[in-house]
Amino acid sequence: MTEAATTTRRLNMIEAINEALHVMMERDPNVVVFGEDVGYFGGVFRATAGLQKQFGKHRVFDTPINECGIIGAAVGMGAYGLRPVPEIQFADYIYPGLDQLISEAARLRYRSAGEFIAPITVRSPFGGGIFGGQTHSQSPEALFTHVAGLKTVIPCTPYDAKGLLISAIEDDDPVIFFEPKRIYNGPFSGYYDKPVEPWAKHEGSEVPEGYYTVPLGKARIVQEGDAISVIAYGTMIHVAQAVCREKGIDAEIIDLRTLVPLDIETVEKSVKKTGKCLIIHEATRTGGFGGELSALVQERCFYHLEAPIERVTGFDTPYPHSLEWAYFPGPVRIGEAVDRLMKA
């Protein structure tokens, strides 16, 4: 946190994101927000509620259902000098905009030697656990971490969501800001058959009023421990915490918060201390960001490792509807990996 803000309230993640947008629109007249249903209605998840009323239709507006157009227009607006914050309604729908992100936004600064930049923050809800089927559940972050020139940010608490989103909007590089929609309204332990907990009981829901930032590229140690290092982000942080708590494991849990640029120092230090590494993400396994993390840990910590690196992920299938909990890397899959590490 870079600026002291005194008053805090308990907010859920949607409210925190909404507040970040309000703060930045107030501070910077060049910030504009647009996307499908974000204007009068305030977004299908309510993340942009009240913005159009406060800042007017010129700065907050609905768009055609055309992600290529949404991102392409954002690139042009960025070239003009605006700071666009487009919303892609679901990460599953971002693909028509990929060329504009990968070939354009990501490379504008490089190819023009700094004459043109793309100070864009693309917000998009991602991840499953809401019975969204294959088109409302995907975690495509590895497609973006693979692209030179993009930053990828994923919060796991309301506090981080607000501070990271403010940092992303202020950042002069294009940022993919994936919001884990399963935890919009409460942290999720992975036990889908237990009652939903509200954010109000979680310390991460204490959100200061006004402006503050959480820097990009800095991981957070969620809990310190000596037995194993758990590297994760988004929803999976909460699931990992619940599993380790239940099993009484003295785990060090690291929330990456930003995948690119990655805070490798924090990861390296932790794995060297514990000698055991568990990487968790909800996305499909093959070519997932876990593979990159695993390689980095192996390259940097090999002589400190006491057991093979464990990777717990979603399966390499489309996200199923009725069997979504069979897909989801829940407590059983994580528990098995933790047991293997503890026995090693």
Next chain:
Amino acid sequence: MATGPDPAKTARGNLPPLSLHVPEPNFRPGDPVDYSFLDIPPAGLLPRPDETCAATETTPLCSGMVRVLGDDHRAVGPWDPKLDPETLRRMLRAMALTRAFDDRMYRGQRQGKTSFYMKCTGEEATSVASTFALAADDMVFPSYRQQGILIARGYPLTEMINQIYSNKADKLKGRQLPIMYSCRDYNFFTISGNLATQYPQAVGWAMASAIKGDSRIATAWVGEGSSAEGDFHAAMTFAAVYNAPVVMNVVNNQWAISSFSGFAGAERSTFANRAVGYGIAGIRVDGNDALAVYAATRWAANRARANGGPTLIEHFTYRAEGHSTSDDPSAYRSAHEREEWPLGDPIMRLKRHLIELGEWSLEQQETMDAELVDLVKAATKEAEKNGILGHGLHHPFHTMFEDVYKELPWHLEEQAEQAIRERQIKWPEWKPE
């Protein structure tokens, strides 16, 4: 029991089997060329509606063709922009300079001074004349064959050549393929090399200008071939929805590398007609008629600046040379096409118009052409002082890793160290700059 039609009883009658239509151009190598099938109206025929008219009033302009210069080299009809002779001479000069520049750069590529070049021969009016109709601070989102815009805006030729040679003075640090210029100070957006991506960006820029209550407008360029890209239609939708102040150009030069315009839909409709379905204004213009191009662009720019919204302009022209230095058009089209092209050559036509007005002469043209050749030669020499492609290391090595992000992250710093180490192993005497 199931309701609905019984599949067994669905009538096919004696219909022949379905057959896929694959477009085929009219002429292939060696074929004689006859363009009499092209419907080219005489100059001066089409009306010029008021710039604030309803978009539907431009519908006849989308299937017709706005032409000003007649076969007698006189300007006729309501679209005659009535430019003064001095402006016409400056326009002619910019077009001739563009051609002289292209010829020299093409030769430079053949001499091994660079890897790649793209000429715009025969299309000079589409970029030069439209630039004359815009304000200098209007933002241009070009495709790759709009060098005429930079030349018309007075961008230094030496800077263009530095970029083409990727030499040490190249502002883009040798990162971009030759001719993919970026010139922010001249309101010329960085050329992508991916096709049509600039179209929705231009609309976004124009939307930003409207959001800010500015007076500047944007223009976008795309070839007829890449008007088939989804980005084109995304841009048209956004431009229509937000009534964006943007002029959208389609340069229909008949050929996308070896694919004729039929593969972008030209057998079914004109490209300007795309405007009709989107409910925006459209104009199809004789792209080899500098006065018509100027007039159409001016009309569209005035309309955009008056909050009248976007216009789609199809420039009907002909790509007289290959797609690029890597292309040999004799392998797929008839060489007679260029000779028989019914709309002539844009530079010749403007020259003859000026002569017809008594404001120019063949001698003046010869003198100017010789002067332009010298001008380009001098600029080339100046640029060559900064090196040519592949001769020496032109940019500090570390610049390869810069501008990926505003700040260098640790992984790129590590990779930069690796690259420098590799170089030192290969050339032990080399010192990083």
